[in-house]
Amino acid sequence: MSKYAIPFILFLAFTSTVLGKVAIVTSTSDLKSIAEMIGGDLVTVESLNKGASNPHSVETLPSYMLKVGKANLYCKIGLDLDSWAAPIIDGSRNGKLVVVDCSRNVPVLEKPTQKVDASMGDVHPLGNPHYWLDPNNGLVIADNILEGLISVDPANAETYRKNRDAFAAKLNQKIAEWKSVAAKLQGTEIVTYHDSWPYFANAFGIKVDGFVEPRPGIEPTPSHTAEIIELVKKRQIKMICMEPYFSDRAPKTIARETGAKVVVLPPSVGGALEASDYFSLFDTILKILAGN
Ligand SMILES: [Zn+2]
Known part of the structure; x- marks a missing residue:
C-alpha cells in the first residue's frame, strides 16, 4: 500500500460525511418533507412519487435506479403500499444503501383478520398503509428517519436529534391548532x-x-x-x-x-x-x- 493510501482513505471518509450531503430518496412526498425537516442542511432528498399521483402505482423508470444507486438512505412507506420500490432498490445494486421502513412502530389500522386474496386486486393486504395522514404518526416516521440518518451519518447525530425535537415541538403545537x-x-x-x-x-x-x-x-x-x-x-x-x-x-x-x-x-x-x-x-x- 502506498504511504498516501491511508491519508487518502481518511480524506475520502472526511469528504463524504463532512463536506458531502447525505443523499436520501423517499417513496413519497410526505416522507420527503419529514426527511428534509430532520436532515436540514445536511441532506438532499428526492421523492419518487410526486404527491399528485397514486402512491400505490408508480412507474419504475431506469433513472430511478441511478438515483437510488447514488443514495445513502431510502425511506419507504411499507405495508405493501410501495412494493413498486423493491425492483428499483434491487436494480440500483447499491450494497451500502440503508433502507428505512417508516411504518415500523405505527399502530396499523384495518389489519386483515384473514388472508387477503391479492388476486382480487386488493391493494391493502397488510392493513391500511395511509398512516401518514394521522399527524401523530408523523413523529413515528420522524423517529424512523432519525435512526436511519444516524446510522449513515453518526458524526451529525446531535444535529439530527435537535432537528427531530424541533419537528416534534412544532408538530404538537400544530396538532392542537x-x-x-x-x-x-x-x-x-x-x-x-x-x-x-x-x-x-x-x-x-x-x-x-x-x-x-x-x-x-x-x-x-x-x-x-x-x-x-x-x-x-x-x-x-x-x-x-x-x-x-x-x-x-x-x-x-x-x-x-x-x-x-x-x-x-x-x-x-x-x-x-x-x-x-x-x-x-x-x-x-x-x-x-x-x-x-
Ligand atoms: Zn390505499
Missing part, C-alpha cells in the same frame, strides 16, 4: 373514493361511511355505485371526498343523484398547491373540509 379547527367537523360523515382516510378520520373525529371503490384498488362498478347512492341518501352525507388522481366520473354520478358535493382532498404533500410540506398538508385538508 388542527384539533380546534376540526372541532366543528366532529361526527361529520363522508364517503371517500379510496380507503385513504381512516387514520385522518380517527385523528380528527370524522366518520367515513363508505367508499366509491368496491375494494381498495378496484374500479367503481355500477352496482356498487348504486349502493353508495343509497347510503349517501340514507345517512344524508354531504361530501364525496376524492383523491386528485382518480376519475371523478363515479363521484359525480353519486353527487348528481344525491345532492352531495364532490370534494377533492390532497392525501399527500404536493397533492394541492398549498400543501407544500407536511404541516401545510393538514392545514389544507382541514381548510377544505371546514369550508364545505
Whole structure:
C-alpha cells in the first residue's frame, strides 16, 4: 500500500460525511418533507412519487435506479403500499444503501383478520398503509428517519436529534391548532373514493361511511355505485371526498343523484398547491373540509 493510501482513505471518509450531503430518496412526498425537516442542511432528498399521483402505482423508470444507486438512505412507506420500490432498490445494486421502513412502530389500522386474496386486486393486504395522514404518526416516521440518518451519518447525530425535537415541538403545537379547527367537523360523515382516510378520520373525529371503490384498488362498478347512492341518501352525507388522481366520473354520478358535493382532498404533500410540506398538508385538508 502506498504511504498516501491511508491519508487518502481518511480524506475520502472526511469528504463524504463532512463536506458531502447525505443523499436520501423517499417513496413519497410526505416522507420527503419529514426527511428534509430532520436532515436540514445536511441532506438532499428526492421523492419518487410526486404527491399528485397514486402512491400505490408508480412507474419504475431506469433513472430511478441511478438515483437510488447514488443514495445513502431510502425511506419507504411499507405495508405493501410501495412494493413498486423493491425492483428499483434491487436494480440500483447499491450494497451500502440503508433502507428505512417508516411504518415500523405505527399502530396499523384495518389489519386483515384473514388472508387477503391479492388476486382480487386488493391493494391493502397488510392493513391500511395511509398512516401518514394521522399527524401523530408523523413523529413515528420522524423517529424512523432519525435512526436511519444516524446510522449513515453518526458524526451529525446531535444535529439530527435537535432537528427531530424541533419537528416534534412544532408538530404538537400544530396538532392542537388542527384539533380546534376540526372541532366543528366532529361526527361529520363522508364517503371517500379510496380507503385513504381512516387514520385522518380517527385523528380528527370524522366518520367515513363508505367508499366509491368496491375494494381498495378496484374500479367503481355500477352496482356498487348504486349502493353508495343509497347510503349517501340514507345517512344524508354531504361530501364525496376524492383523491386528485382518480376519475371523478363515479363521484359525480353519486353527487348528481344525491345532492352531495364532490370534494377533492390532497392525501399527500404536493397533492394541492398549498400543501407544500407536511404541516401545510393538514392545514389544507382541514381548510377544505371546514369550508364545505
Ligand atoms: Zn390505499
